[in-house]
Structure formats: C-alpha cells, structure tokens
Amino acid sequence: xxxxxxxxxxxxxxxxxxxxxxxxxxxxxxxxxxxxxxxxxxxxxxxxxxxxxxxxxxxxxxxxxxxxxxxxxxxxxxxxxxxxxxxxxxxxxxxxxxxxxxxxxxxxx
Numbered sequence: 376x377x378x379x380x381x382x383x384x385x386x387x388x389x390x391x392x393x394x395x396x397x398x399x400x401x402x403x404x405x406x407x408x409x410x411x412x413x414x415x416x417x418x419x420x421x422x423x424x425x426x427x428x429x430x431x432x433x434x435x436x437x438x439x440x441x442x443x444x445x446x447x448x449x450x451x452x453x454x455x456x457x458x459x460x461x462x463x464x465x466x467x468x469x470x471x472x473x474x475x476x477x478x479x480x481x482x483x484x
Contacts, residue, residue, distance in 0.1 A: 395438075396434065396438070399434070
C-alpha cells in the first residue's frame with residue numbers, strides 16, 4: 376500500500392474481506408467503551424467530513440496495525456508497473472532489436 380502501509384485486502388475486496396471490515400468496525404464500537412472526549416470527537420468528525428477518504432484510510436491503517444500485532448500475514452498483491460518503468464523497458468527492447476549482431480570471429484591485423 377502507499378505510504379508504507381501493509382495491504383490487507385485484494386482490490387477490489389472479496390465478500391470475505393467485506394465481512395472482515397464489518398466485523399472489525401463492530402468490535403471497535405461494540406462492548407464497553409471508555410467515555411468519549413466530545414472535543415476530540417468533533418475534531419475527528421470535521422476532518423472526516425473534509426476528507427471523505429479518511430474513514431477508509433484510517434480503517435485500513437487500524438486493521439493493518441491490529442493484524443500486525445496479531446501476526447496476520449498481509450495479502451500479496453502484484454505491484455503495478457509504473458509508466459516510467461514500462462517506458463524504459465520498451466526503449467531497451469527497441470535498442471536490442473536495432474543492434475547489429477556482433478561477430479564472434481576475431482580478426483587479427
């Protein structure tokens with residue numbers, strides 16, 4: 376994952392991964408909880424409202440940290456190849472096609 380986070384899920388997520396997310400949130404908000412700091416809650420809600428992706432990112436980070444502390448292995452995802460790498464690979468392939476064959480015979484003068 377970007378930013379050094381561990382990838383827990385495939386993309387797009389499977390039905391089992393959906394279930395894992397729902398269960399994780401259920402465990403996080405269920406049961407006996409300490410009293411909530413109203414000011415901190417207001418700050419967090421405002422930040423989540425301004426940054427809609429934050430809920431997803433924070434959930435993935437929390438799940439990654441929980442999985443890491445539990446010793447769960449992350450999902451192995453193939454890394455996407457960036458356009459810059461692909462560009463140089465293509466350039467090298469074109470260069471190899473153009474290079475003349477070098478004779479293995481040695482000419483002595």
